[in-house]
């Protein structure tokens with residue numbers, strides 16, 4: 001399979017997994033905000049003018065949206081998973097939720113701040129520059145961006161094993177990509193109760209390799 005076609009499949013599988021397990025995501029993570037996220041989010045909020053407009057990109061079930069509202073800002077939130085958005089809407093009706101993938105963003109100088117939390121790990125290296133550019137275009141001049149990415153130095157997966165396995169099956173993978181076909185099929189086919197959180201995580205494409213981004 002051509003790499004571009006394979007990556008498209010990975011994106012639609014990520015959408016399918018998050019759609020299927022959105023309720024579980026809410027139950028497990030709902031409003032859980034870890035200390036580090038909380039501290040950095042406060043630093044980010046200090047840079048947003050009072051009553052600002054914030055884009056919450058790949059917002060999921062809205063874990064951070066309530067905090068942005070509480071800080072007195074208006075929020076537009078996007079995600080590619082309709083299941084995750086439905087839960088978010090239920091909990092934060094004041095937020096303007098839109099079904100939109102990160103690589104489809106077309107905002108122009110609209111936002112005082114952009115956050116993208118715990119989602120860039122699902123983005124392949126080729127899509128990174130376009131998405132970072134999308135954030136830049138979405139921000140007003142001087143606006144603040146806060147995004148998280150997984151650290152190549154502390155991967156959650158056995159990257160060597162995934163790399164060798166994918167190469168052996170003929171895929172044109174980049175070191176750091178995790179794509180587990182068997183986990184995806186198992187997660188989609190088994191009854192919810194038989195699917196562990198660990199399996200749902202493994203079932204979604206991750207990129208935990210090193211990126212070289214040039215300033216343009």
Ligand SMILES: C[S@@+](CC[C@H](N)C(=O)[O-])C[C@H]1O[C@@H](n2cnc3c(N)ncnc32)[C@H](O)[C@@H]1O
Nearest residue numbers: 018058059060063080081101102117118119122
């Ligand atoms: C781990 S969840 C994090 C959600 C939320 N930001 C949070 O911290 O709770 C990852 C989210 O990224 C979304 N996502 C993954 N790839 C995406 C893409 N290409 N475009 C938009 N959303 C994407 C998923 O649908 C999911 O809601």
